[in-house]
Amino acid sequence: MELDMAADELKAVLNRLRRAQGQLNAVIRMIEEGRDCEDVVTQMAAVSRALDRAGFAIIATGLQNCMAEGASDPAGRDRMRARLEKLFLSLA
Template structure:
């Protein structure tokens, strides 16, 4: 796999840091017995942020690796990607 550029890595790390903060906030909300609707709304936001981050990583993978995999007709790598996509979109 092609390594992420410095900028791509920075974008992903920033997103993951925000997500980590969201999860910590959800934990505090739960500890403080906040309204369930508020907690569920924050969980939804965190899930959406994770999905968005996964999309960036997947796009990088497609742009950097898939073309080479197809050229090599690497069925194992194609099977691995299909397996990963199945897990990601469960």
């Protein structure tokens, strides 16, 4: 399954991933500075949410493509559905 996203969708996912990267760098810096545990965990939760949202956007695009391409091939659609379900559950 290829990652085939429209330019605006791809830009949104990349922005989320860059935001998560910045947040992760902040977590590392906070730990190195000995910051409060609650602050570190709060920032880690933000990183996790950003990664989840990027992953869900990618899966949603895959599902959209699957529905468009697999309408005429039930067996292929079922295989793609199983793969997307597995991906979705890996994020849940």
